[in-house]
Amino acid sequence: MSDDRDTDAGGDVFDGSFEAIRVGRDGNVATVTVDRPDDRNALNATVRSELKNALLRVEESGARVIVLTGSDECNAFVAGADVSELRDRDLFEQRAASARPRVYEVVDGLATPVVAAINGHALGGGLELAIACDIRIARRGSKLGQPEINLGIIPGGGGTQRLPRLVGEGQAMRLILSGELIDAAEASEIGLVEQACASEAFDDRVDELAGAIADKSPLALEFAKESVRAASRTGLDEGIDYEAQLFVQLFATQDKDEGIDAFFDDREPEWQGR
Numbered sequence: 001m002s003d004d005r006d007t008d009a010g011g012d013v014f015d016g017s018f019e020a021i022r023v024g025r026d027g028n029v030a031t032v033t034v035d036r037p038d039d040r041n042a043l044n045a046t047v048r049s050e051l052k053n054a055l056l057r058v059e060e061s062g063a064r065v066i067v068l069t070g071s072d073e074c075n076a077f078v079a080g081a082d083v084s085e086l087r088d089r090d091l092f093e094q095r096a097a098s099a100r101p102r103v104y105e106v107v108d109g110l111a112t113p114v115v116a117a118i119n120g121h122a123l124g125g126g127l128e129l130a131i132a133c134d135i136r137i138a139r140r141g142s143k144l145g146q147p148e149i150n151l152g153i154i155p156g157g158g159g160t161q162r163l164p165r166l167v168g169e170g171q172a173m174r175l176i177l178s179g180e181l182i183d184a185a186e187a188s189e190i191g192l193v194e195q196a197c198a199s200e201a202f203d204d205r206v207d208e209l210a211g212a213i214a215d216k217s218p219l220a221l222e223f224a225k226e227s228v229r230a231a232s233r234t235g236l237d238e239g240i241d242y243e244a245q246l247f248v249q250l251f252a253t254q255d256k257d258e259g260i261d262a263f264f265d266d267r268e269p270e271w272q273g274r
Contacts, residue, residue, distance in 0.1 A: 013057035020047045022071075023054050028214035029207075030063035034070045040079035041070040043125045048103045055103075059112045062273075064221060065213040066110070067206060068133060069117035070126075077118045077142065078126030083151070104157045107132040111222045113213050117206045118142050118193065123181070128157035131166060134225060136193040137209065138184035139202040144192060145181035165232050167191050217255040218273040223247075 013023050022033040032054055034041040041047075058066055070077040089097065107114055107129065116122075116133035121143045130136050130144075138144070146155045146163065154160060155176060164172040167190045174180065184196035197205045213221065223246040230239045250256050254272045262269035 013054055013061060018050045018054065020044070021050045021054055023058065025058075025061070025063060027211075028062075028064040029067060029210045030058045030061065030065070031067045031069065032058065034078055037071045037073035039082065040074045040076040040121070041126070042079055042082045043103075043129070044082035044085055051103045052101075052106045055106055055110060055114075059110055062218075063112060063214075064216070064218050065210050066112050066114045067117050067210050068107070068114055068129070069119055069206075072119060074120065075141075076120040076126070077116070077122040078129055079121050080124030080126050080147075086151070086153075098156060102157065104128055104132045108158075111225065113221055113225055115206065115210055115213070117202075118144070118184070119202065124148055124155070124159075125157050128155060128159045128162070131162045131192075132158060135209070137202070137206050138187055138193040138196045140184050140196050140198050142184045143181040144184070144187045145179065146176045147179040147181065149177060149179045163192075217259060217269070217271045219253055219255050219271075220250060220259075223250060 014025055016022070020034070020036050022031075022035045024031045024033075032051065034043075034047055034051070036042060036044075036047065055066065086094075101109070113135070114133040116130040116136045118130055118136055118138040119142070120139065122130045122138075123143065123145055124147060127144055127146055146159050148155050148159075155163075160172070160176060163175065166172075167175075171190050171192075175182070182190075182192075184193065187193045188196040195205065227239075227243045227246050230242050234242065254274050255269075258269050258271065
């Protein structure tokens with residue numbers, strides 16, 4: 001059985017050399033696509049390894065925002081883990097597979113903002129991948145859920161921890177204990193996704209949002225993301241102190257001067273990332 005060791009460690013991340021994912025870039029927006037349409041983009045060891053490798057290298061490339069999505073050919077963002085791999089594992093093999101950092105922690109730990117473009121079903125590990133992202137936009141008609149309970153297991157990629165932080169303990173309990181799937185509209189209503197879009201508007205909305213983020217100072221984006229993340233991981237006073245520290249640090253940057261000068265000059269800023 002294959003493992004989650006990094007593959008494709010060399011070369012240009014945008015050169016098309018991956019087996020199960022595609023990586024592209026348009027200006028400051030990078031798009032990483034899970035590309036296993038015959039298996040509904042399921043997360044197997046190859047996908048997990050390539051995603052970890054690609055996401056870290058995309059961040060090093062200087063992209064200001066990453067869009068994470070699934071191949072459009074199968075109506076799935078990521079339809080879950082590859083169940084055949086789960087069936088073959090014993091306790092010791094699963095312990096090794098669950099060792100961190102997994103792809104979920106890699107996504108969560110990126111300094112670059114990550115937008116999950118949920119263009120189809122996001123189930124099990126697929127939903128866990130989406131909720132590790134910073135922002136989620138879902139196409140109407142998509143189904144989302146944590147159906148692991150139906151297999152006699154529980155979410156193991158952070159679902160029991162990240163889901164309550166997004167939707168509250170009660171809604172998380174409902175989804176995890178019942179295995180119930182919900183549509184994109186309900187997901188938006190309970191705060192699981194930030195927006196549900198009609199199919200004809202979905203791509204444009206993702207592009208619009210990613211472009212708006214990519215137009216900002218990379219330093220300010222990194223600090224803003226770090227500060228917002230602290231809100232759910234620290235107490236209020238500690239979080240406000242941390243925000244103040246990050247705010248003050250930006251006053252030593254060229255981007256802060258450029259942003260304010262551009263405001264007074266009524267022009268678009270030219271960010272330097274320093």
